[in-house]
Amino acid sequence: MPSPVGHSLIGLTLGVAFLVARRRTEGWHKWLGENRGSLLTTVIAANACDLDYLPGLLIGAPNSMHRWLGHTALWAALAGIIIWLLWRRLAPRLPRGALPVLLAVALSHIVADYFDEDTRAPFGILALWPFYDGFLISAHPIFLSLQKTSLADVVSWHNVRAVTQEALLTLPALLVVVFYKLRPIRHDVAPTKPA
Numbered sequence: 001m002p003s004p005v006g007h008s009l010i011g012l013t014l015g016v017a018f019l020v021a022r023r024r025t026e027g028w029h030k031w032l033g034e035n036r037g038s039l040l041t042t043v044i045a046a047n048a049c050d051l052d053y054l055p056g057l058l059i060g061a062p063n064s065m066h067r068w069l070g071h072t073a074l075w076a077a078l079a080g081i082i083i084w085l086l087w088r089r090l091a092p093r094l095p096r097g098a099l100p101v102l103l104a105v106a107l108s109h110i111v112a113d114y115f116d117e118d119t120r121a122p123f124g125i126l127a128l129w130p131f132y133d134g135f136l137i138s139a140h141p142i143f144l145s146l147q148k149t150s151l152a153d154v155v156s157w158h159n160v161r162a163v164t165q166e167a168l169l170t171l172p173a174l175l176v177v178v179f180y181k182l183r184p185i186r187h188d189v190a191p192t193k194p195a
């Protein structure tokens with residue numbers, strides 16, 4: 001499965017593309033401050049499916065519940081709605097289209113994990129449960145599977161390579177949308193009234 005880096009970059013790309021208004025700002029700090037709600041919620045939504053590590057962590061076996069019910073489109077959609085409800089409660093005003101964008105971001109996790117080179121049985125994810133109870137995995141993976149059996153695995157060169165590959169695949173799209181949103185807007189001269 002891609003790491004939080006890959007999922008977050010995909011989520012941020014969708015968040016910046018559809019929740020952030022295109023306008024000129026004086027600097028990065030101001031831009032980040034103005035859009036922190038959109039950026040933070042998209043990162044949370046993009047990683048919500050991996051909350052299924054938590055029950056396993058409590059019993060000392062992090063992978064035991066991972067990639068099952070927490071990796072269904074149904075849970076991703078529910079997570080998107082819950083995050084939207086919490087955001088609506090905490091923020092005075094949400095950007096237009098916040099709910100569909102959060103749903104798309106949460107579902108992007110399922111799509112990204114589908115394209116993971118899963119090396120551990122059961123291969124793939126229960127993406128379409130309860131409508132289809134088989135594990136789904138792409139025949140053409142684009143993300144390397146992370147090693148996470150032990151702490152030494154987590155900081156292994158294999159994982160550094162996997163995260164670098166994720167960044168190379170997902171960062172360019174984010175840079176393009178950020179560049180577009182921050183590009184100076186050309187102000188046309190207001191039309192003059194006919195005499």
Ligand SMILES: [Zn+2]
Pocket residue numbers: 001049050071109113
């Ligand atoms: Zn996942």
